Amino acid sequence: MGSERLKTPELSETDSPPPRRSALTNLWRIKKYLYPYRFRLALLWTMVLLNIIAGLAIPPLVGAAIDGPISDGDLRGLWVFAGIIAALGAADAILQLVRRYMQTTTAMAIEADIRAALYEHLQRLHTGFHDRWQTGQLLARVTSDLGMIRRFFAGGLVFAITSIGMTVIILGQLLFIEWRLALIVAASAVPLFLIGRKFFMGYLPAARSEQDQSGEVSSAAEESALGIRAIKALGRGPLMAARFEKEAAELRDRGVRKSLIASRSWSGYDAIATAAIGAVLTLGSVMVARGTLSVGDLTAFIMLQLALLWPIEASGWVMAHGNEAMTAADRVYEVFDTEPAIRDRPGAKAVDRGAIRGELVFEGVRFAYEDDSREILRGVDLRVQPGETVAVAGRTGSGKTTLVSLPSRLNDPTGGRILLDGTDIRDLRLANLRSVVTTAFEEATLFSMSVRENLALGRPDADEGDLLEALRVAQAEFVLDLPYGLDTRIGEQGLSLSGGQRQRLALARAVVVKPAVLVLDDPLSALDVHTEELVERALEHVLQDTTALVVVHRPSTVALADRVALLHEGRIAAFGRHSELMRTSPEYVDVLSAESEEVAA
Ligand SMILES: Nc1ncnc2c1ncn2[C@@H]1O[C@H](COP(=O)(O)OP(=O)(O)OP(=O)(O)O)[C@@H](O)[C@H]1O
Ligand SMILES: [Mg+2]
CATH class of the missing domain: 1.20.1560.10 (ABC transporter type 1, transmembrane domain)
Structure with a gap:
């Protein structure tokens, strides 16, 4: 049974950082x-x-x-x-x-x-x-x-x-x-x-x-x-x-x-x-x-x-x-004494949001989690053109979430590099980078604060108009009907929201930032087909001039993307238009049809 080992209960000696005094x-x-x-x-x-x-x-x-x-x-x-x-x-x-x-x-x-x-x-x-x-x-x-x-x-x-x-x-x-x-x-x-x-x-x-x-x-x-x-x-x-x-x-x-x-x-x-x-x-x-x-x-x-x-x-x-x-x-x-493993390199450059075109390139990217011998990514090569939306598909556990955690440096690759407009992202200032590359995860975490504060987390200077626009895109206007509107407290100490509501708020939170590169990890998984369609239609508008990397599970979400990358065994096994891949890649057909059966069921 899994419940016996939710997490190993012993804090092993090796967890202590090296310079012991x-x-x-x-x-x-x-x-x-x-x-x-x-x-x-x-x-x-x-x-x-x-x-x-x-x-x-x-x-x-x-x-x-x-x-x-x-x-x-x-x-x-x-x-x-x-x-x-x-x-x-x-x-x-x-x-x-x-x-x-x-x-x-x-x-x-x-x-x-x-x-x-x-x-x-x-x-x-x-x-x-x-x-x-x-x-x-x-x-x-x-x-x-x-x-x-x-x-x-x-x-x-x-x-x-x-x-x-x-x-x-x-x-x-x-x-x-x-x-x-x-x-x-x-x-x-x-x-x-x-x-x-x-x-x-x-x-x-x-x-x-x-x-x-x-x-x-x-x-x-x-x-x-x-x-x-x-x-x-x-x-x-x-x-x-x-x-x-x-x-x-x-x-x-x-x-x-x-x-x-x-x-x-x-x-x-x-x-x-x-x-x-x-x-x-x-x-x-x-x-x-x-x-x-x-x-x-x-x-x-x-x-x-x-x-x-x-x-x-x-x-x-x-x-x-x-x-x-x-x-x-x-x-x-x-x-x-534990040094942050991910930090500014000496001489890291500030990035000017306005000057970013948004070309995102993965070059031979490898990745293994710490203390884990398995290599999840084994040489990913992927080029996302400025303004292009690329979907990432793959079987569950194939490393999609891992892959999309890299552009905003939540993890650093263990091999290869990631370039933003031709610059290794490790040479950009971290604080800067994260306002240029914004990520919304599938497991939407909201904090114990008002809806407004949750939404403006990534961009504290956002005005009412920005927030409303983002809410519209994410089809999250339901928050306006909450008891205190945007000032309603949500999260652990406040009003509980449904999984789908949380997900849409998290999506809105990412959209508010208006990043140059928007990374979405399966942003619509908790939505019903109807709402999903509405969000997609609104998102399409946002994605038009934003570089985006979107993890998708359902064939319907693939429609958002200009091109699709299939992640398989740690590499991009196929890359192209959806219709193209449906014809040329049996593996791709396999992955997507397995998902559509799930949807149909
Ligand atoms: N924080 C972590 N530490 C160690 N291993 C991890 C961690 N997160 C994920 N993994 C492992 O990495 C592999 C890929 O996981 P990942 O979450 O990237 O898959 P995924 O493609 O996003 O799956 P899904 O479609 O189910 O979301 C899995 O085998 C998982 O066990
Ligand atoms: Mg995942």
């Missing part, structure tokens, strides 16, 4: 996106520092209050201490509030910047990349991975620096109060370090594997949502549910594995820190009893040590976040 390097590369926010970040760090100082000034003050006013019974003096401590506490709280707010908004802004850059990059990558990557994996990168990076910069990194700063200051304070006790605290750092190192080595791969699996689950969910009709129609609901459950269970297992590693380390941390407090309390009490340490100093010491617990615990958390952010950065840079 360490996760840490990739996280470091994010700094490029922090740069615009440097002043805000500097202010943020200043506040963090003030926070630490305000927080750590309190324990020594408490100690001094115990040894001073409290043991002297000086109530007035105690009020002064209480006032200072309260003021420091309040300042600390306010500072924290402002800092948290700034921290969050800045991190969100940075995340939004990276997301926009990633999206833009995805747009530049060629269709082959999108074929190869599961949508869910890309979605996971654009959403949850970037979220992890943000949480690291907003939370983890701030915690890390705060922890280090606090630890250094506290250790200094402890040494100052009683160096022998401070040595006990310092000694506990050794086992903490060892646990930390072990954690680091186990957590990184565990986090990566969880994040990858999260992408798998998104893919499975997304596929089911898109394919819900097919799944229901085939009665494969339970099977798909089982498949999804399997992926979800795997995600749970990997999440548990990751959390176990974290909680094991954290409880180790806690145990060691608590043991150190116990030791200090015991030895400190002995010192107090002997009179070598004041009660106030011991109190301050313990308070500071308790304050140290927080950075110690936070460091576990920071490492977890840091780890996740590192793997997330890795995954995000897998996409960023």
